[in-house]
Amino acid sequence: MACEFVIPGERSELLRSGRVRQYVVQEVLPVRQLAEHIQAFKLAFRSTGPLALLDHFDTPYSVLSQFRAVEPSLQEQTLDLLVKAVSQHSSDLPAVLDDTTLKPSARLDHLNALKMSCYLLTQLIEAFDNQNYKEELANVGPVGKARKLKSKSGAFDWELARAHALQVLNQLLQLEIRRLWPMGQVEEEFSRLITSCCCHILECPSIGQVKNKATREAVAHLLGVMIKRYNHMLGATLNVIQLLQHFEHLPPVLAQSVTTWATEYGLKSIVGEIMREIGAGEGGRESTGARCCAVFLTELADRIPEIMAPNISLVLDLLNGEEAVTDAYRRLYLNGESSKPQTLVQNLTALLFDSNVDSIKCLEQLVSEFVQKNEIKPAVIQLLWERLTEKVASTPLERRAAVILLGMAARGEPEIVGSNLETLYTVGLGPRVREQQDYQLARDTCLAIGKLSQGKKKLLGGSAISFRLPSDHQLFSHISDAVTDGFCSPSPHWRPFAEAAVALVYQLSENPDRLCGHLLLCCASLLTNHQEEKADDPPSEQTEETAEVKATEVCPDSPSTLPAHVLGNLIATVGHVALQQMLHLERAVGPEMQRRRLNREQQEVKQKMKGKTTVRERTLTHLPPTPCKPNGLLLLLCSYVTLSVIEI
Template sequence: VIHIRIMLDVEFVIPSNKDELLQQESGQYSVKNVYSLPELSQKLSDMKSKVYFYFFVFIIFFFSECKNTISESGVDFILDEFDTLFSVLVHFKQADLSLLSKGWNIIIKGYSALSSSLGVIFDEDDLDNDMQFKMLNITKMMTYILTQMMQSFEDKLSQKTSNGILIETGKGRKKTNKKPEYDDFNWEEKSNNAFILLYNILQLPLNKLWDPPLAEEEFVNLIADSCYKAMEDPAIASAKLKYLRETHFQILGILIKRYNHGLSCSFKIIHLLKRYEHLVSPLAQGIVQLVREFGCHGIVRELVREIGETDSSDLIQDTSGTRAYSQFLVEVAENIPELILPAMGLLTAHLSGESYAMRMCVLGIMGEIVLRLLSLDDLDDNSRDMRDQFLDHLEDHLHDVNAFVRVKVLQIWQRLCQEKSIPLSRQSQILKLVVGRLHDKSSNVKKNALQLVTAFLEGNPFAAKLSLEELKEQLAKEINKLKNLEGRSGSEEERRKQITEHGREQAWIECEPEIADVIKNILVSGRREDEPATQVLTQNSLADALEEIRVKIGQKQYLEAYYLLRNTEKQFPGAEQM
């Protein structure tokens, strides 16, 4: 009772580290006794009996509707026993599981009573100043102990895992160094129960405990940091712990909506993405949950802004972090593209940056937005212009200097093609560019280019749907037509002869008008056919003479060819070829 009265005069200030509670400050609560491990075991046993008695009394008062007595029954123990639970935190690394479990069960039982007690108190119309101050101290003290225990358990269990709970041996076998005391310790279940308690207490109008009614940032961070700490465990990404991830983001959603935690949350998510690769998909799913369940639209733009303003040199140096940013943003865009679209201006600058991973990220987001938002038939002018801009960027980066980016862009185009999201007016141009990529120096680019060409052919909107048999029949007909045109029905020698004769006929048709003009000039001038300027026939055979005439005609020396012809007629009179 004396301690409780003292607590009406001192305030519990949430410390940034445990040591601050050991320092005595005027008007602030400080820890007087840090018990040793041997002392703790007995203290916790005595405390457990006291807490369970308080809780039993609390239940009686609750069901008998003695509201004025409830606040005195189940939660005041923390004012006398805070030092004991604080000592558990101090010795957490050295303490065995049985002692830690005692402390854990006590704070869980007490926090459950706190939630119920606050619910009753807030139902009252008036909350006097003394009760308000005391319940604020109790709430902060219990929340501090609970959240610090949660984080300490996370550290202890992760340390045991890293020290070889499961160790790969050289022969491929696994041996376990896991202590027997942890065999039946289901931390996931215990952690989830604790988060549910935190979620339940956040449903209450806790702001009423503060004056003015605005919860202090340190209190909000206590709860939020427990969520972030739990996410550091790689196991959180497994499908079986989806329920736990959803609980984390339900808590964060309340903190953002009611306690102004949005900006801090976005900074923390960026930090987690940078450090923990396993969180890419869980965090993306969590952001989608925050948007859909709590309407936290602003956090999306804040995240895009933080990533978009990251210096290009930092993105190049931190390749794993950049890859995490990229995968995270693309996954968010797949689910809520309508919130990424207004913030695209913050990302497009990276298309000309040196980080190929960020170029892939921005292009991937553009592809998702085109596919999910800008592929409708009834787009307005602004949406159509934006779609064309995105497609222009995708078209330009088919020739990106980095092969990974070229592969990514080809994959985006293939998906757009399969979903029939490429405007007809652009398909021909894209196909020409893709065919050019078939000669790329990268084998992966060639492979994806071939797949895209195949997708274009399979999805050709102008192609008739013909069966294979019909196509084969049509092909056979066309081959027969070609053979007839080329004279393939005769021998090879006859075919060549027909081609040669056809070519000569075409050549004669072309030069016939000019030859006619030359002959007319001869007739008009009255020149005798056997007169001067005649070419002396140098060939001994008719065939050679005719070949020489053909050459002269081919060289367009028509007058010389005429006189050679006249002389040939004289030299070989009556020849059949003449």
């Protein structure tokens, strides 16, 4: 055969030539002549093997083109011939590929026969699949279950025949068939031919049934070979995503396929690629595709938790939006080796710093739930405390992770932080942190302690108030020292810490406005002192030019200057105190006044029932509550700071 067989995009393309020396179908045979030509194909195959297709391609092509009009027996004979052709070629090709004396024309013949047989076989598989699916729909039993379909002869079982055909294709693709191509690289059209057939099979709703187990396994192995040997990693990743978005029956099937690729073919990296694509593309959690992706990930977590774990942060937000999510993470982190304290803490630490804000919120919800159900054991909490206090060797990043995870656990059980509060603020806000200017750890410490505010103190009568600490508690001294010690620091992490510190004071202090007023006073004094120190700096070695500049800076007629970050720190702190004061009035003072008023009204009702209410008491009860005035010191401070800024 001197021409080249080009795998078509559309079947009709084989009826016309697109370029010189391209194979073209000479004739689509009439249905009545097919039996005769199939018999001739059989005889040629017996004598010349799979190369018989070079002269008889038009016969199976004609069967394929008129498939619905062809008798079932002829359909089955054609399928059987093509399966045998591919199988025989698989046996012959090793010797052909190793033959160094093989002529280019003979190599081209084998390449053409290979492409022809694979094209016809995959197309026939799809044709049988389509026909079988339509017959299943037309033969649904009285309880909604399809009857098993056989040909008129009763000997043909499509499920078994399909699995066998896929296994034969897999056997062929295990060979180094790329050496048949001139450049040693399998053409993209050939790879797409195989993978498209696999995807078509997976689209069938019955693929998940027990009877199709052999087919599912064959498809998984066929795609595994394509990924490993034919550079189909990206294509397979996109195929998985697309199938999940359109077919609700596929999550368990695809989860098993991906498991096969990762475990039997060593393709662990594709798990991360698929998770990355899902995390990047599934923003809408209400879509069917997003739900299918979540089910798929949960199924995958059940099978290969250790492979999923390093990439779980990529899809954490999606899983939180769907289920079986708690179970998935339970399998990932709380079963087997993963549940050991050292391993669990290490995994959660890695997950924590590889997540975005939404994913961290989801992780906090999961950790708190596990703590509430006692699934995170005390040994894990103990290890976190030991990391924070450096009783075990830990890096600064691991210390931060420890305090963040302790805060997450405290959401489920506030006593985790409450029982070790002194340890937490001594370590997280102590002299060493201030000396190292580790304001990220200080901020995370404040956020963890803030979980205590979720606790409620029960009062007589069934009402409850938020947990509060007295204003002279040592926690607030550590907060004040940490904020003021770093006030002049240029660290970009100081302001987030100061915001968290101010918020914590308003969360836990009985008199937050007074404490924060004092804090602002200290910061304003530091600002003034810093300005005076700059003016009184002793002269140092300097050139003539710098001396002139220095003289200008200290000239009485010139305005005072300060580093921008110091002034910015003060303004940011004042602004956050003002915000927290407003929220404090709305959330704490207002509800407390309402609670007291309700208590007075309840007492009045009780006294009325006893007939002891006086006119004066009734009058006082109905007087409007005295409006809460902001702390005088705080107002004075804000005015002072404003004037100081204007002067500067």
